[in-house]
Amino acid sequence: MKVAVVGAGINGVMSAWSLARRGHAVDLFERNDPISATSSASTKLLHGGLRYLETGHVSLVREGLSERAWWIAQAPQIAHPIELLLPVARGRGRPVWMIRIGLLAYDLLAGRRGLHRHRWEGRERVLERMPGLRSDALRGAFSFWDGQMDDAALGRWALQRACDAGVTLHTHNEVLQVGEDGSLHTAVPAGGRAAPSPLRYDAICNVAGPWAQRLLESSGLRSRHVLRLVRGSHLLVEGELACGLLVQAPSDDRVVFILPYLGRILIGTTEVEQALDAPIECSESERDYLLEVWNATFERRLEARDVRETFAGARPLIAEPGDPSANTREHAIERHGRVVSVFGGKWTTSRVLGEQVADEVERQR
Ligand SMILES: Cc1cc2nc3c(=O)[nH]c(=O)nc-3n(C[C@H](O)[C@H](O)[C@H](O)COP(=O)(O)OP(=O)(O)OC[C@H]3O[C@@H](n4cnc5c(N)ncnc54)[C@H](O)[C@@H]3O)c2cc1C
Incomplete structure (x- = not known):
């Protein structure tokens, strides 16, 4: 079959x-550069998402844990295991029993594809490993493992595999409209030819x-799903860390990652409603x-002037009422004639999503 994919x-x-692996002739259209939007603005984790257990998204977590192992096995030079400490402080955050059950479930769901099992580390050991951590109310920390990637580099690695398999890439070529009959209008004729x-x-x-819903709207196609965009911002600061931290924000108990990343420290992420036409960038707040x-986690205080870089991305979530943290990260696939649309999804599980898209395409044969 001759297939167009919109969005790289x-x-x-x-x-x-x-x-392409299934033998189809594929044109991939991207209006900017490949892997230049949300996919290079992630928290850089290949994970099941420990926090999604809290909201009962067990199958999503299991799938993420399995895919985490796949990425690390495929591209160990850009995707590797990372240890995370989850500090526990007296009188703050989630109760210890709840975290313990969550981590036990996380290990069990990973099964044979797990990295290392979680363990408890006492206060002294944690302070030894993570000097400068605020020690006032610290009781100790749980240690567990996830995957970390350079998302832009890993995305380019996957793109290279796709091109090797025969995909033809058309960059800087926006798709303006798609039709249920398989018609597709681009801003520039594909391949630069008339x-x-x-x-x-x-x-x-x-x-x-x-932008999936926007493309359907501009094509006059109505979707069953409504996308809710939630911005997540990150900071990069100077410094080194022996491993990552998953901490609970003092103001609202949300979890925030503090990770070593390419010789710096990455702090993220937030969850703020985002309008599609507004710039996707980290706000002052x-x-x-x-x-x-x-500053609630470390003795060394950081000010705005210490921030070397910020970056932000918009999560396309399938709209559900209420707190964005509890909103599902599952994806959905919807068909309008020859047009197959994807809503939502996670970086880690993109291979499974790709297979499902190909299954849906082949269903119409
Ligand atoms: C802050 C944040 C942190 C995250 N952290 C993680 C994490 O640690 N781990 C994880 O697994 N997931 C994470 N995610 C989720 C993950 O990053 C996203 O689900 C994933 O990157 C979405 O990829 P995508 O290809 O659907 O979208 P995008 O990467 O946004 O790609 C869509 C592409 O389509 C192009 N496009 C749009 N319209 C058109 C058009 N009309 N014609 C041609 N091209 C078009 C755009 O230019 C863009 O390049 C995070 C998300 C956010 C926002």
Whole structure:
């Protein structure tokens, strides 16, 4: 089949790769550079998502844990295990029994594909390993393992595999409209040649991430799903850490990651409603929130001037009422004639998503 994939974020790349491996002729359209939007603005974790257990998303966590192992096995030079400490302080945060049950479930769900089992480390040992941690109310920390990646580099690695499998990439070429009949209008004729307008495909995969619904709307197609965009911002500061930390924000108990990342320290992330047309960037209040989390965790105080870089991305979540932290991270696939659209998804599980997109495309044969 001749298939177009719209959007070269990780989900579009993995969908294109999966389709090409199955022998389809794939054109991948990206209006900017590949892996330049949400997929390079993540927290850089390949994980099941310990916190999603709190909201009962068990199958999502199991899938993420299995995929975490796949990425680390495929590209160990850019994806590796990382130890995380989850400090426990007297009179603050979630109760110890709750964290223990969560970590036990996390280990069990990883099964044979797990990295290392969680363990408890006493106060002295934690302070030895993580000098400068505020010790006032510290009781100790749970240690557990996840995966860490350079998301931009790993995305490019996957794109290279997709191109090797035969995918034709068209960058800086926005798809303006798609039709249920397989018609596709681009801003620039594909391949720079004069092309009949519109282009015709047996199937079109709309994997435009936060912009998937926008593409359907501009094509006059109504979707069952509504995307809710939630911005997550990160800070990069100078410094080194022996391992990562998962801490609970003092103001609202949300979990925030403090991670060693490419010779710096990454602090993130926030969850703030995002309008599609507004710039996707870290606001001053998000920066201050993340600095407050750091300052509650470490003796060394950080100020705004210590922040070397910020970056932000918009999570495309399938809209549910209430707190964005509790909103599902599951994805959904919807079909309009020859157009297959993807809503939501996680970086870690993008390979599974790509396979499901290819299954859906082949269903119409
Ligand atoms: C702050 C934050 C932290 C996260 N952390 C993690 C994490 O640690 N681990 C994890 O597993 N997941 C994480 N996620 C989730 C993960 O990053 C996203 O689910 C994933 O990157 C989405 O990929 P995507 O391909 O769907 O979207 P995108 O990466 O946004 O790609 C969509 C692409 O489509 C292109 N496009 C849009 N419209 C058109 C058009 N009309 N024509 C052509 N191209 C178009 C865009 O330019 C863009 O490149 C995080 C998300 C956020 C926001």
